[in-house]
Amino acid sequence: MEPASFSSLLPEQDKPPTPGRQRVSVLLPMPFPGPFDYVAPTNMPLKAGDIVVVPLGRRRETGVVWEPNPALPADFAPPPQRSVDMARLRPVAELLDLPPLSAELRHFIDWVAAYTLSPPGMVLAMTLRLHMRGVPTPSTGWLPVSPLPDTLRITPARQKILDLLQDGTARTTTDIATAAAVGPGVVKGLADAGALKAVKLGPERPFAAPDPHHNPPVLEGEQATATAALHETVDNGGFSVTLLEGVTGSGKTEIYLEAIAACLEKGKQALVLLPEIALSAQWMQRFTRRFGTQPAIWHSEVGQRARRLTWHAAANGSATVVVGARSALFLPFENLGLIIVDEEHESLFKQEEGVIYNARDMAVVRARLSGFPIALVSATPSLETLANVEAGRYRHLILPSRHGGASMPETRIVDMRDHPPPRGLFLSPALTEEMAATFDRQEQAMLFLNRRGYAPLTLCRACGHRMECPHCTAWLVEHRAKKILSCHYCDHTEPMPPTCPTCGAENSLTAIGPGIERITEEARNLFPDARILVMASDTLGGPAATAEAVAKISRREVDLVIGTQIVAKGWHFPHLTLVGIVDADLGLGGGDLRAGERTIQLLHQVAGRAGRATTPGRVLLQSYTPEHPVMQALLSGDFDAFMAQEAAQRRPGFWPPYGRLAALIISAEDAREADSTAAELGRKAPYGEGIQVLGPAPAPIAVLRNRHRRRILLRTVRSIAVQPILRRWLGMVKPGKGVRIDVDIDPVSFL
Structure with missing residues (x-):
């Protein structure tokens, strides 16, 4: 749907704005091709980056005042949109009391959208999620009254709380219960008995500032040399990329923690990206030992309230170090000055659904757009990173031996x-x-x-039947402890049957592998x-x-x-x-x-x-x-x-990183529709020197979650960008009914 067509959804009672008001474009966190035009009320002057509420049909949605990105190359810029007459524009409903998104972050969002061929609103959605709305409200704390009520019954648990609060510091119910090792009900009981009075605490600032001078390590030899080099990169400022390569156990984490310390000394924020949530456990211990406090954490298992606090703390600068999974890259930092990508070779940095992007590569883009250093860390660097080192684009620090002998x-x-x-x-x-x-x-x-599981395949010894997922072209994995068969692609599960579902033979199902x-x-x-x-x-x-x-x-x-x-x-x-x-x-x-x-x-x-x-x-x-x-x-x-x-094997055929690669994944519930659209794309495939199209062909996982999948690969020499080619190519084909075409730039997985 074209953005301009939303004017037809304007309710009859809405009056058109009077001439002379400010026209603003508002990007919504939705899969539209670009922002919508609105008008700012005369008492609401708006600037780019402001977070606002606007009408959309009969709903109200949160969005961001947007402007064209002059940094985007012409071939990467989204197609122009039809202008809507000023008289038909609807007014912005509300300016939210939230920090505006910086120009650097807005340009980054536009760049990611253009590079991945994703709707910019879907990239914005990774920054502006609905549960981020609203300033964190002051919480309620408790202090003891004086004197205590004569009728108060003192129990050992209640006495622990009263002793804890004697220092005069108001604490929340949760903090009191945790510190005194009692249940929250004990706190409530004291309050109900009139022994505690409620006080409003200030807006939460839950992240103590890490101290760069707390417990610095003693590093010698190669570690000291690498630390000094990385420290100098941070001190000098400006955009640069450093590969910190070291054998396992060489002290890479301790070295980049010193770069974080240098960043903190300059009054800037630092972001550490880890590929796996589980890694944060031992990593947090190292960080706390070095800086005396924990950093802010950002990943999918953090609760919504904690995520909201972290979002605001990143935006107001009170979270000076954030460690998180790939989505932390889209937080609205106030003054980001350093990014560390640990285990940079990990394929887990690639998001395979929704906006398909590689967080390592996009982290380099964010550092370049904002003009600060980034360090990529690994014992086994990716070939892409090593090629950038070879080309002189990245600096290379090497630790060839383990720390401590x-x-x-x-x-x-x-x-x-x-x-x-x-x-x-x-x-x-x-x-x-x-x-x-x-x-x-x-x-x-x-x-x-x-x-994972007990065995990757279960078959019948009598008839040869193999237990397969009903929704995917994948074998069901036996999980014997749970007595189930599970598909590791769509999470379908079913009980382990006592007999073969094909021939009915008993006790014939056998685990293979x-x-x-x-x-x-x-x-x-x-x-x-x-x-x-x-x-x-x-x-x-x-x-x-x-x-x-x-x-x-x-x-x-x-x-x-x-x-x-x-x-x-x-x-x-x-x-x-x-x-x-x-x-x-x-x-x-x-x-x-x-x-x-x-x-x-x-x-x-x-x-x-x-x-x-x-x-x-x-x-x-x-x-x-x-x-x-x-x-x-x-x-x-x-x-x-x-x-x-x-x-040496990849160079001659201009395979990545010595060429560019993009995948089109065509999927539909109807196999004929998927085949028809894939064939049409094949007929209209681009051609020319340095351009090659492979496919269409069934994907290795030809059916996934009941959708039939076909793949096409576009390969070009490094001097030819794939995005303009893809944009023109996709514009020539109208997908069939129920057909979805997903674009994967720089694919990592070929399933």
């Missing part, structure tokens, strides 16, 4: 053809013998398998006295549960950790000396462009959990293809040589 672990490959496990089992005797020796030395071990539950079962049978902890996204309930699991490992209450990719992410377990990778070949199959790169990054990170303190570590890789270049690179520890080989 720890050595890199010894790596061995267990050839499963020569050392097979017993029939029906999955752990080679070579690995189990190492595990037994590790437990005898009172050391900890880890088993890694990046596959291992998942993490099956490896746990095998480990318990082998080592019945071992204390085992399972770490996977469906066994850990969130950051709090993860923090408790990490604490148990650190307290040596665990002998064996069994985990999926969550165990690969930056943990420091000083007593863990053995890592066994159950299926090192997993992830190397299929036609994924980045399969080798992703596998070596993941396995290198997992291996890096071993031997991080004084005791040497050992890593055993179970593989049926030990001659594979990934296995040989892990064995030699020569990550750089592998990445150089990977780059």
Whole structure:
């Protein structure tokens, strides 16, 4: 629907504004192609960035006063919109008492929308969510009355509260209950008895300022050199990108915390992006030890009230350090001066639904638009980042050795053809013998398998029927502990049937292949006295549960950790000396462009959990293809040589990062409609020197959530931008009924 057509929704009773008023464009957090024009009442002068309420049809919606972005290249700018006559414009209803969005943030939103070919309102929605509305209201605190009522009955719990409040500091009900270790009902009971009086607290400022001078580390040698270089980058200011590359355990976190300290000393805010929510548990301990207080946290599991407080604290500058998942990049910081992207190679920084973007790349854009430094941190940098280093666009700091005298672990490959496990089992005797020796030395071990559940496939021995998701082209994964079959793509679940649904045979359904539950079962049978902890996204309930699991490992209450990719992410377990990778070949199959790169990054990170303190570590890789270049690179520890080989394979065909890539995903509930639209796109595909179109073809997951999916890849040489080509191409095709076309610029996943 064209923006101008909304004038037809104007109710009869609305009178058109009088001439001479201020015309303003308002961008709404909705999937429209651009902003709508309104008129500002004479008593409401508005400027770009103001957050307002406007009528939309018969509703009222929150939006932001917008202006054209002069920084956008002409080919990237959205198409012009029809102008609406001033007499037909409706008035802005209200100016909200919220900090206006800065020009830098507005330009960033426009840039992301143009780059990803997304409606700008949907990018704005990541900044301006509905639960951000409203200034945080003052909360109620309690103080004791004097004298206390004569009839007051004093219990031990009540006395704890009265003793706590003797310092004269008003506290909320929750704070009192937590500090006094009593229930909230005890506080309410004292208030009802007339022993406490209510006082209004000021607007919440929940984030104490981190102290850059609190507990600075003593860094020497390579760590001190890298710290000084990163510190200088922050001191000098201006846009720059630094890759901080260091082997696992080299002290990268401590080094970039010093860059944050330098940023705080300049009176600016810092943002740290982590790929995994669970990572925040141990990371927060390090931060608190360094700065004396916790930072603000931003991710999907933070409650709405806390998110609202963080949003306002970022906007007014009182949250000086924010750590969060990729969406934290869109917070309205008052004075952002540094971004850290930890584990920059992680594919989890890519958002695959809604606005499809890579938070690492967009973080670089935000730093460039606002003119401040950014640091990308990894032990296994992505080929994209390494190519930017090679081209001289990024600075490179390298830490080749572990901190504190720890050595890199010894790596061995267990050839499963020569050392097979017993029939029906999955752990080679070579690995189990190492595990037994590790437990005898009172050391900890880890088993890694990046596959949740008990088994990835269940089939009938009688007729061969395979249990498949009814909504996706994917096998159902058995979760034996819950007695269910689950699809890991659409979350469909169903009970484990007692008989085959095709032939009716009883007790014929058989688990094929291992998942993490099956490896746990095998480990318990082998080592019945071992204390085992399972770490996977469906066994850990969130950051709090993860923090408790990490604490148990650190307290040596665990002998064996069994985990999926969550165990690969930056943990420091000083007593863990053995890592066994159950299926090192997993992830190397299929036609994924980045399969080798992703596998070596993941396995290198997992291996890096071993031997991080004084005791040497050992890593055993179970593989049926030990001659594979990934296995040989892990064995030699020569990550750089592998990445150089990977780059040499991609350059000739201008595959990323030496060319540009975009994917079109055509989906519909009706397969014929999806095929028809995909074929039409294929017929009208662009062509020319340096341009190649691959497809259409069924996607590897051809049906997802009952939608049939087809894929087309557009590939160009690096000097040709894909966005203008895509915009013209998509404008030539009208999708069929119920057909959706999703655009993925710089795809990471090819499913």
